[in-house]
Structures are given as C-alpha cells and as structure tokens.
Amino acid sequence: QKEVEQNSGPLSVPEGAIASLNCTYSDRGSQSFFWYRQYSGKSPELIMFIYSNGDKEDGRFTAQLNKASQYVSLLIRDSQPSDSATYLCAVKRDRGSTLGRLYFGRGTQLTVWP
C-alpha cells in the first residue's frame, strides 16, 4: 500500500462550484499534512497545512483532517478556472528514522471550466 493515496482524477467542476479533493494515508504516526498546487510545467507550491483534527479555512480553501480515519481533504469553494492544476497531498512524519520526510500522493488533476 502506498503511503499516500489520492484519486488521480481528472476532476472536472464548473466555475463557482465546490471542488473536493481527497487523500488517505497509511501511517498512523503521521503528524502533519500539506496540500500543494502544481500548475503544468511549474514546481509545487504550498496551499495549506493542517495538523489538528477538524477544519482549517484560508480564504476559499478549507482543509479537513480526520486522524481516526486517516483521511485529509481539501475543499475549494467558488472554484475558478485559475484553480485548474494538479493538487498534491503530502504527509509528514515527525518522529523516528524518517523524521521530517514528506510523502506525496500522485496528485489529483482538477479542471474548472467556465
């Protein structure tokens, strides 16, 4: 089982809709969770991080974490065509021999159509 699993998509939503991106992870020792956005031909850029159960909101973005279910999600409200990108879920371990290492999912490709 891969460390971090994401639906590869593509996910296609109309402009103004809510886009929901999901991610599961296998290691219960994981402590920190990150969402990166990557435009085609560019490097990943950090959107949000979360490390406590519940929701964390930042503008149109909401990250949700459920450690019991080993599940983290990203909601994008009022989706815009400029949100079209690949979204990478990443999980970080903060203990043991793999201290500080980030494990990435394969990414979900999102298309927002006008």
Added chain:
Amino acid sequence: IAGITQAPTSQILAAGRRMTLRCTQDMRHNAMYWYRQDLGLGLRLIHYSNTAGTTGKGEVPDGYSVSRANTDDFPLTLASAVPSQTSVYFCASSEIQGSNSPLHFGNGTRLTVT
C-alpha cells in the same frame, strides 16, 4: 529573493555521461531533498539530507548520489545516465523541527537522457 535555485533549467544528456544537477538555498534550512517527478508516478524522493554532513536514501536512490558539504548546497550526481532517468528533478528544503514546516521547491530541472 530568498529561495531555492536549481541549475540547469533543462538538459539533454547522452546515455553513459555523468551529470550533476545543482541546488542552492539561501533560507538556512537544515533539510534538503531531491525528488523526481514522472507522469503517473508523482513525486518520488531520491535522496535527502537532514543537516550538513549527513545524507540518506529515499525511495529511488539507485543511480544517484548526493553530497552536503555545507548548509546551502545539495548537488545531485548521475554517475552514468540511463534513459530511465529522464524526468523532472526538483530540489526542496525545509526546517525539520515543527509540525508545520513545509517544503519549499526549486523551479526544477528537466532532464532528457537519450
């Protein structure tokens, strides 16, 4: 502007040749990483370094070597390039301590081995 600089931006390399990808950061981060990104496979960790003078193997280290002589530089060397090493290579850095310390990525090096 603080950040990570990678060089070259792109390179076409004949199989069997030696190549060093350069990476320099000016954020004084302890940890540095090399990832490769291939379509359908996502970001995979090649090598990492938690602090100057130490390095470790990631998921796909074979055919690559790294060194960390100082905090700022983390070069990646392909001793004898093979076509399967055609990929986009990203260097990244972070602070290890702190659950919310994300990765910062360079702009990437697109390598084609012919």
